[in-house]
Amino acid sequence: MSTRKSKKPASHNAEDYLRMYRQMVRIRTFEDHANQLYLSAKMPGLTHMYSGEEAVAVGICEALKVTDKITSTHRGHGHCVAKGANFKEMFCELLGKEEGYCRGKGGSMHIADQSNGNLGANAIVGGSMGIATGAAFTAKLLGNDDVTVCFFGDGATAQGLMYEVMNMAALWQLPVIYACENNGYSEYTRTDEIAAGSITARAEAFGIEAHKVDGQDVLAVNSLTAQLVERCRKGEGPFFMELETYRYHGHHVGDINREYYRSKDEEKDWRDNKDPIVSFARHLTKEGIATEDELEAMQAEIKADADAAVAYALEAKYPDASEVDMHVHAA
Amino acid sequence: MREITLSQAVNEALAEEMRRDATVFIIGEDVAEAGTPFKVLSGLVEEFGTSRVVDTPIAEPGFMGIAVGAAMTGTRPVVDLMFGDFLFLVMDQLCNQAAKTHYMSGGKLTVPLVLRTNLGATRRSAAQHSQSLHALVAHIPGLKVALPSSAYEAKGLMKTAIRDNNPVVIFEDKLMYQEKAPVPEEEYLIPFGKANIKREGTDITLIGTSSMVQVAEKAAEILASENISAEVIDPRTIVPLDEATLIASVKKTSRAIVIDEGHQSYGVTSEIASRLNEKAFYHLDAPVVRMGAMDVPVPFSPALEDLTVPTPESVAAMARKLVGGELIHAA
Numbered sequence: 001m002s003t004r005k006s007k008k009p010a011s012h013n014a015e016d017y018l019r020m021y022r023q024m025v026r027i028r029t030f031e032d033h034a035n036q037l038y039l040s041a042k043m044p045g046l047t048h049m050y051s052g053e054e055a056v057a058v059g060i061c062e063a064l065k066v067t068d069k070i071t072s073t074h075r076g077h078g079h080c081v082a083k084g085a086n087f088k089e090m091f092c093e094l095l096g097k098e099e100g101y102c103r104g105k106g107g108s109m110h111i112a113d114q115s116n117g118n119l120g121a122n123a124i125v126g127g128s129m130g131i132a133t134g135a136a137f138t139a140k141l142l143g144n145d146d147v148t149v150c151f152f153g154d155g156a157t158a159q160g161l162m163y164e165v166m167n168m169a170a171l172w173q174l175p176v177i178y179a180c181e182n183n184g185y186s187e188y189t190r191t192d193e194i195a196a197g198s199i200t201a202r203a204e205a206f207g208i209e210a211h212k213v214d215g216q217d218v219l220a221v222n223s224l225t226a227q228l229v230e231r232c233r234k235g236e237g238p239f240f241m242e243l244e245t246y247r248y249h250g251h252h253v254g255d256i257n258r259e260y261y262r263s264k265d266e267e268k269d270w271r272d273n274k275d276p277i278v279s280f281a282r283h284l285t286k287e288g289i290a291t292e293d294e295l296e297a298m299q300a301e302i303k304a305d306a307d308a309a310v311a312y313a314l315e316a317k318y319p320d321a322s323e324v325d326m327h328v329h330a331a
Numbered sequence: 332m333r334e335i336t337l338s339q340a341v342n343e344a345l346a347e348e349m350r351r352d353a354t355v356f357i358i359g360e361d362v363a364e365a366g367t368p369f370k371v372l373s374g375l376v377e378e379f380g381t382s383r384v385v386d387t388p389i390a391e392p393g394f395m396g397i398a399v400g401a402a403m404t405g406t407r408p409v410v411d412l413m414f415g416d417f418l419f420l421v422m423d424q425l426c427n428q429a430a431k432t433h434y435m436s437g438g439k440l441t442v443p444l445v446l447r448t449n450l451g452a453t454r455r456s457a458a459q460h461s462q463s464l465h466a467l468v469a470h471i472p473g474l475k476v477a478l479p480s481s482a483y484e485a486k487g488l489m490k491t492a493i494r495d496n497n498p499v500v501i502f503e504d505k506l507m508y509q510e511k512a513p514v515p516e517e518e519y520l521i522p523f524g525k526a527n528i529k530r531e532g533t534d535i536t537l538i539g540t541s542s543m544v545q546v547a548e549k550a551a552e553i554l555a556s557e558n559i560s561a562e563v564i565d566p567r568t569i570v571p572l573d574e575a576t577l578i579a580s581v582k583k584t585s586r587a588i589v590i591d592e593g594h595q596s597y598g599v600t601s602e603i604a605s606r607l608n609e610k611a612f613y614h615l616d617a618p619v620v621r622m623g624a625m626d627v628p629v630p631f632s633p634a635l636e637d638l639t640v641p642t643p644e645s646v647a648a649m650a651r652k653l654v655g656g657e658l659i660h661a662a
Contacts, residue, residue, distance in 0.1 A: 112440060124423060130395065327433055327436075329473065
């Protein structure tokens with residue numbers, strides 16, 4: 001049995017760890033509520049669930065400061081929560097309400113939270129890679145030390161834009177980290193059917209240092225990101241990370257019958273044996289950072305928050321009709 | 332007043348705005364030491380350095396995307412797209428990203444960038460270096476589109492474009508780069524959405540854009556010698572469009588020809604003619620006639636290419652018919 005005395009982390013680490021746990025649970029809880037809104041036909045349109053990939057967004061965003069930027073994807077709720085967004089404005093956006101982050105004009109696939117450095121989700125696969133690289137260009141031109149993380153999936157590695165902007169980022173040593181969330185599926189197709197060769201070799205071809213990391217291990221993700229962010233701030237960027245992870249749901253919430261492209265056994269294996277929240281909870285209790293009761297209380301508190309935010313969003317106002325042609329052009 | 336070329340006018344506009352605002356930078360292919368194939372940017376890299384006059388690889392979607400991200404995070408990029416024909420390469424970044432970001436974010440994010448490119452046939456450059464594609468981008472809400480018709484216009488519109496908080500696409504006429512016009516030494520700006528009445532007349536309104544303003548003016552000269560009084564109007568920007576000035580003119584003259592170098596079908600001439608038909612119908616003595624480029628890919632052979640665009644003679648001939656009361660396009 002561990003005596004804990006040599007393993008007990010410093011208190012600031014304990015706080016960091018609990019915050020990471022909290023943020024992962026917040027993402028899972030948010031997604032469970034969003035899925036319920038879809039299943040009960042209370043949400044317009046579709047949405048893409050991040051459940052299962054929480055350690056990626058949280059491990060990365062916990063290594064960033066507020067003014068650091070991220071670009072997100074169609075599977076973007078996790079990035080948005082991890083970068084500091086509130087449930088209330090997020091649920092309002094998902095329901096197309098006036099108090100949403102984008103006044104209901106973006107929805108799930110375009111949610112952006114500029115106040116926390118989230119430049120927005122993007123519904124074009126790979127479409128935000130130029131934007132992320134451009135945000136890093138701004139940091140270099142204006143001489144600030146902001147770092148940008150570009151989240152994208154394995155499917156986006158098939159887009160040509162990625163190679164164009166990685167080339168320029170490497171030529172100009174831009175402070176950008178390309179974070180490839182490899183969840184094994186490009187929509188409804190296995191990644192090994194759409195990607196020849198290795199993912200990390202794509203970045204290495206441009207002389208970009210590339211790392212492969214277990215995307216279910218929040219501490220591994222966080223510690224690698226923290227190192228790369230510090231090196232980016234010193235002008236040593238860009239970097240590339242491939243994070244091996246898994247999406248529990250289908251491509252979107254309506255993708256229910258998916259045995260034609262992946263087995264239930266495979267899904268069960270990831271849920272039962274590689275869940276990032278369960279394994280981190282085990283770590284926290286084992287290290288004496290929190291008791292199971294404390295973690296359960298935290299989960300209950302987060303669920304209550306989400307329940308309240310959903311109830312609020314359901315009752316919230318839709319934008320006035322006069323807003324339909326507002327914000328086409330900026331003043 | 333001194334006379335300078337359109338190239339020099341654009342160069343001055345960029346230099347003045349870059350001196351005024353340190354966040355303005357130029358990005359594109361061969362923009363630095365080469366100063367572009369048209370030598371429009373010569374001398375700028377010597378004054379502003381390679382951090383603000385940024386040579387890129389031949390990767391139009393990549394540098395367009397980088398400009399979008401840079402604009403979203405506090406800079407004002409001027410993207411140099413060597414030929415208007417390359418617009419097809421940057422469509423996702425321009426139309427799905429830059430044009431929609433302000434709206435999709437509910438007004439929180441802005442994309443203050445300028446895309447400098449060109450239009451114009453009869454340069455013997457064949458089908459992929461001769462197109463006039465401004466109608467394509469004018470179709471997309473969120474973009475503004477400016478069409479300078481002289482050195483004077485090019486300078487004033489460029490300065491306004493750089494200060495605008497929206498993505499603006501400016502099309503310069505390739506054949507006008509070496510053409511001189513009076514341009515004051517003192518600073519001036521030309522507001523968007525304010526048409527320029529180049530010549531007053533009473534019998535017919537000739538609305539010309541970009542290269543076709545001169546064609547309309549020459550046609551008006553021909554017509555004047557035949558005692559037909561033509562009014563010539565340059566809309567300057569097609570988004571926003573100064574509809575009021577065009578309608579007022581047509582109400583006065585009762586006839587109009589719209590002349591533009593883009594393909595005629597589904598183009599700028601069609602849009603303006605429709606608006607005049609809808610809003611000045613009871614003042615018209617003849618149908619509003621469209622004169623655009625022929626609906627063919629631009630041919631290489633001079634013998635064919637010259638047939639594809641309106642000329643002073645073809646415009647004057649059409650005006651003569653309209654004023655003479657001939658049936659146009661009778662079945």
